[in-house]
Amino acid sequence: MNIVVTLKQTFDTEAKIVIDGSGKIDAAGVNLVINPYDEFAVEEALKLKEKFGGEVTVVSLGGDKTESSIRTAMAMGADLGVLINDPSLENVDEWAAAEILAKAVAQIPYDLILAGRIAVDDGSSQVAVRMADALNLPSVSSILKLDIDGDKATVIREIDGGSETIELSIPAVLTAQKGLNEPRYPSMMGIMKAKKKELKVLTLADLGITAADVASKMTAPKFSLPTPRKAGKMIAGEPAEQAAELAKLLREEAKAI
Amino acid sequence: MAKGIWIIVEQTKLEIRKVSLELLSEARTIADKTGEPLVAVILGKGIADLAKTVAAYGADKVILVDDDKLADYTTGAYTSALNKIIRKEEPQAVLIGNTAIGKDLAPRLAHRLGVGMASDCTGMEYDEANFLKFRRPVYGGKAFSEVAANARPVLATIRPNTFPVAAADESRQAEVVNEAAEIDAADLRAIVKEIALVASARPELIEANVIISGGRGMKGPENYVILEACADVIGAAVGASRAAVDAGWIDQKFQVGQTGKTVSPTLYIACGISGAIQHLAGMGSSKVIVAINKDPEAYIFTLADYGIVGDLFEIVPLLTEEFKKLV
Numbered sequence: 001m002n003i004v005v006t007l008k009q010t011f012d013t014e015a016k017i018v019i020d021g022s023g024k025i026d027a028a029g030v031n032l033v034i035n036p037y038d039e040f041a042v043e044e045a046l047k048l049k050e051k052f053g054g055e056v057t058v059v060s061l062g063g064d065k066t067e068s069s070i071r072t073a074m075a076m077g078a079d080l081g082v083l084i085n086d087p088s089l090e091n092v093d094e095w096a097a098a099e100i101l102a103k104a105v106a107q108i109p110y111d112l113i114l115a116g117r118i119a120v121d122d123g124s125s126q127v128a129v130r131m132a133d134a135l136n137l138p139s140v141s142s143i144l145k146l147d148i149d150g151d152k153a154t155v156i157r158e159i160d161g162g163s164e165t166i167e168l169s170i171p172a173v174l175t176a177q178k179g180l181n182e183p184r185y186p187s188m189m190g191i192m193k194a195k196k197k198e199l200k201v202l203t204l205a206d207l208g209i210t211a212a213d214v215a216s217k218m219t220a221p222k223f224s225l226p227t228p229r230k231a232g233k234m235i236a237g238e239p240a241e242q243a244a245e246l247a248k249l250l251r252e253e254a255k256a257i
Numbered sequence: 258m259a260k261g262i263w264i265i266v267e268q269t270k271l272e273i274r275k276v277s278l279e280l281l282s283e284a285r286t287i288a289d290k291t292g293e294p295l296v297a298v299i300l301g302k303g304i305a306d307l308a309k310t311v312a313a314y315g316a317d318k319v320i321l322v323d324d325d326k327l328a329d330y331t332t333g334a335y336t337s338a339l340n341k342i343i344r345k346e347e348p349q350a351v352l353i354g355n356t357a358i359g360k361d362l363a364p365r366l367a368h369r370l371g372v373g374m375a376s377d378c379t380g381m382e383y384d385e386a387n388f389l390k391f392r393r394p395v396y397g398g399k400a401f402s403e404v405a406a407n408a409r410p411v412l413a414t415i416r417p418n419t420f421p422v423a424a425a426d427e428s429r430q431a432e433v434v435n436e437a438a439e440i441d442a443a444d445l446r447a448i449v450k451e452i453a454l455v456a457s458a459r460p461e462l463i464e465a466n467v468i469i470s471g472g473r474g475m476k477g478p479e480n481y482v483i484l485e486a487c488a489d490v491i492g493a494a495v496g497a498s499r500a501a502v503d504a505g506w507i508d509q510k511f512q513v514g515q516t517g518k519t520v521s522p523t524l525y526i527a528c529g530i531s532g533a534i535q536h537l538a539g540m541g542s543s544k545v546i547v548a549i550n551k552d553p554e555a556y557i558f559t560l561a562d563y564g565i566v567g568d569l570f571e572i573v574p575l576l577t578e579e580f581k582k583l584v
Binding site for chain 2: 013015016019036093094095098120121122126132133134136141154158159160161163165166167168169178216217219221222223224225226228230232233239240242243244246247249250251254256257
């Protein structure tokens, strides 16, 4: 069973966000990691490979630094890597990212595509689902459990207020939610092996498209920083006084109760 | 010719979700400003009676797509049916709540239509150049991004609790149109076998007006009854931090934060939660934050509107009694 995992490199969730002089998010000095939800996708792919055999290919869209995250996935156990790295790409919106990834994925033999349900940087939660549409594949978002039987997948998906069980044909695109598995740490042996694994770097031309073909549908984002919340009132006194005062403030001042 | 602002109205067991009413209320003001009609689209089975409700909340027109194949939500069937109707009617904008369904449907539909989309928006306003511009938190709320679409229609999902629900006007009438669901066979490759909803009298976490949440300071699973008792007095939902979920004290579906739910309630009461950046990513847009924590140095106190340094096992039951006097 051949599995493709689409992976995004993101800022560490602890990263301080700074806007640079040109209005962009400043990546200088920021620790870059595999998007946490994509780690669940990598882990699930590796578990399926252990069960059914086949190869796991990690596909990513990004710059030179993204190679380190692909190597990390390889150190976990992924076999191959593909990085689409093209300097002509600017303001890649979700539509464009999905189109580019779909073109790259279409060149790889696959039985299943896994991705994270959301990236913790732009938080848009669009690209994997859009890619499914571009590839004309069924998709299920936010899965908590996956069973494969022949060409049929049974998944449990998280919904508001509960969960649902969905049966679908594969190939399909499934996006991973926390709870699907516990991602493994790369072993020392894995890290050594990863250095020798094949990582193909492709440009848009290699995929037979131009930057104009994937011109963004959305305006370039204008970033701003939120006004920091300030510390409010500390309520002192004995516990009974504190509770009474808080209830009173919530009713009369905050009008929140 | 004005082609309208469309709201995809979500219903659970034939009850319209609160976030859909929030979107109708806010879009009504944009409809009034622009002269665009406000259109509510409802998909499902046996949904005709819901038209009256969406009319009362501001819809000028209601499109009903009633079909057996739409009884349970599936990505494919809903995308297929909506794609055809939207291509025919050419609305300016299509909005849905940032819910489990909205997050799944909107990107697939946007791609089928070949258009842009803004996800999980916490702001939306009329824009002369691009019809609507959207404000959305990025990097877990540590920055905001303002975006608009270069072409119509634009799709967007809006975070629940972003906009207030306006008062219903039962005298309002809307034109009601039935549209057939044209669903391609290729869009029927996924079948819902079972839906397991957790029976709870408490509101759904992402839509709740008030959330009382417990973290590491809860000390064990048995202690959540303290929060539940308080929640039930004020009609709140119960939440948790990652520390409590990872400790196995409470199910992951209650987790608020970067790897859990993103919530935006009027009031968020954080009990025994230190306020890690990943937790703030999930609740930082709450309107009023209360922190109850033993540790006076807890980070959460630097951003809480009201703070109590104290033992939550003492404070919360007392607070529950105080709330009983108020409600």
